[in-house]
Amino acid sequence: xxxxxxxxxxxxxxxxxxxxxxxxxxxxxxxxxxxxxxxxxxxxxxxxxxxxxxxxxxxxxxxxxxxxxxxxxxxxxxxxxxxxxxxxxxxxxxxxxxxxxxxxxxxxxxxxxxxxxxxxxxxxxxxxxxxxxxxxxxxxxxxxxxxxxxxxxxxxxxxxxxxxxxxxxxxxxxx
Numbered sequence: 001x002x003x004x005x006x007x008x009x010x011x012x013x014x015x016x017x018x019x020x021x022x023x024x025x026x027x028x029x030x031x032x033x034x035x036x037x038x039x040x041x042x043x044x045x046x047x048x049x050x051x052x053x054x055x056x057x058x059x060x061x062x063x064x065x066x067x068x069x070x071x072x073x074x075x076x077x078x079x080x081x082x083x084x085x086x087x088x089x090x091x092x093x094x095x096x097x098x099x100x101x102x103x104x105x106x107x108x109x110x111x112x113x114x115x116x117x118x119x120x121x122x123x124x125x126x127x128x129x130x131x132x133x134x135x136x137x138x139x140x141x142x143x144x145x146x147x148x149x150x151x152x153x154x155x156x157x158x159x160x161x162x163x164x165x166x167x168x169x170x171x172x173x174x175x
């Protein structure tokens with residue numbers, strides 16, 4: 001199984017504040033209210049990488065197998081999706097949902113069929129799969145907020161905002 005970086009799918013900004021140290025106050029390009037800019041993106045197709053707080057459960061900050069030494073995570077991706085299936089699940093939970101994406105190790109492609117995911121990864125400890133049918137979901141745009149400027153590390157469904165810079169671009173436009 002090829003696991004992508006861990007993210008927590010949050011119900012609200014309150015969850016993000018609980019499990020991370022929050023959004024930066026400003027950036028090197030002079031944007032002082034990043035939180036307000038981010039609020040225009042969420043809920044939506046963005047994952048923001050933030051520094052994890054001590055409140056993030058240990059299951060989220062340690063990864064690896066039980067027989068190997070755990071590696072430590074100091075950052076975590078956070079999302080507030082606009083997907084109705086995710087929103088319905090989050091309404092029933094008392095906290096955020098820990099998730100990752102799954103690629104087939106043989107084809108290096110996303111596995112989209114919930115029945116195949118359950119059959120292949122159930123024996124490996126998969127907690128559950130929500131069967132909403134085969135869904136084609138574009139990946140979210142991933143923005144690293146842990147550096148001096150919000151940097152897109154994967155362009156996905158969410159469009160680049162003026163205050164974001166692309167991985168190999170060193171310029172950003174003030175909002």
